[in-house]
Amino acid sequence: MRPRARCFLYHAATDSVLLITRFKDGQHYWTVPGGAVLTDETAAETVQRELLAELRLHLTPGQLRPLAETVRHGDPETYFVAELAMDQPLTIHSVELNQERANNWYQPQWVSRDSLVTKLPYLNAIARLATAQLAERIPAGAL
Structure with missing residues (x-):
């Protein structure tokens, strides 16, 4: 078990959400930023470290709002939502950058909030919940 x-x-x-578009082992898919929880680390600390x-x-811990917990492939997963106020392009650093090849790449991309369910079919219920919770945070008249 790997939380x-x-x-x-x-x-x-921009009413958009940051996802990671990934190509690995001949498959293209989208994923939510984050990673494995280390020993003696909370889920929130993991998100902070990985990002x-x-x-x-x-x-900051105050920016992270708990969204849901689930189990995928036998591993527990904790999901959060957070708001960012930034306009600069994002690039990959760390291990993922060092492992990038033609057949293995990992790129951050802003996508419309309404496209989460389509881009994350394997996380249908969580994507729907995130879409709804983020919609509640949009100021009236902003759309």
Whole structure:
């Protein structure tokens, strides 16, 4: 059992969410930023560590809002949502950058909030919940 923690990062100005588009072992798929929980680390600490290492994003504990817990492939996963106010392009750093090849790449990409369910069919219920929770955070008249 390998617990994981992930975070849907929301950019209100563009009504978009940061996902990772991934190509590995001949398969293209989308995933939510995050990673494996280390020993003696909370799920929130995992999200903070992974986002800082991979994307150079610093989140405070107060920015992370719990969304859901589930089990995928026998591993527990904890999901959070957080809002970001940033406009600079994001690039991959850390281990993922060092492992990038023509047949293995990992790229952050902002996608519309409404496309989460389509891009994450394997996380249908969580993607729907994230879409709904993020919609509640949009100020009236913003759309």
